């Protein structure tokens with residue numbers, strides 16, 4: 001079954017509609033200030049941070065830790081999954 005992921009928090013849903021209908025606890029504007037955002041890359045065995053190249057086995061694991069190359073400053077934000 002295809003699963004759809006949120007790019008911000010790693011939440012999964014069985015349909016895009018279900019995913020983007022729910023508020024995201026890690027929305028960049030502020031927690032629950034917006035909806036989940038569909039991660040429209042392919043499902044992978046490993047996810048890579050688009051800023052620093054760190055790899056993790058899931059989006060949720062990747063975005064749980066601070067990124068040393070975050071655009072807002074070192075460790076000012078979390079890793080973000082690259083789409084490809």
Ligand SMILES: [Zn+2]
Pocket residue numbers: 006007008009010011023024025026027035036037
């Ligand atoms: Zn989310």
Ligand SMILES: [Zn+2]
Pocket residue numbers: 049050051052053054066067068069070078079080
């Ligand atoms: Zn990173």
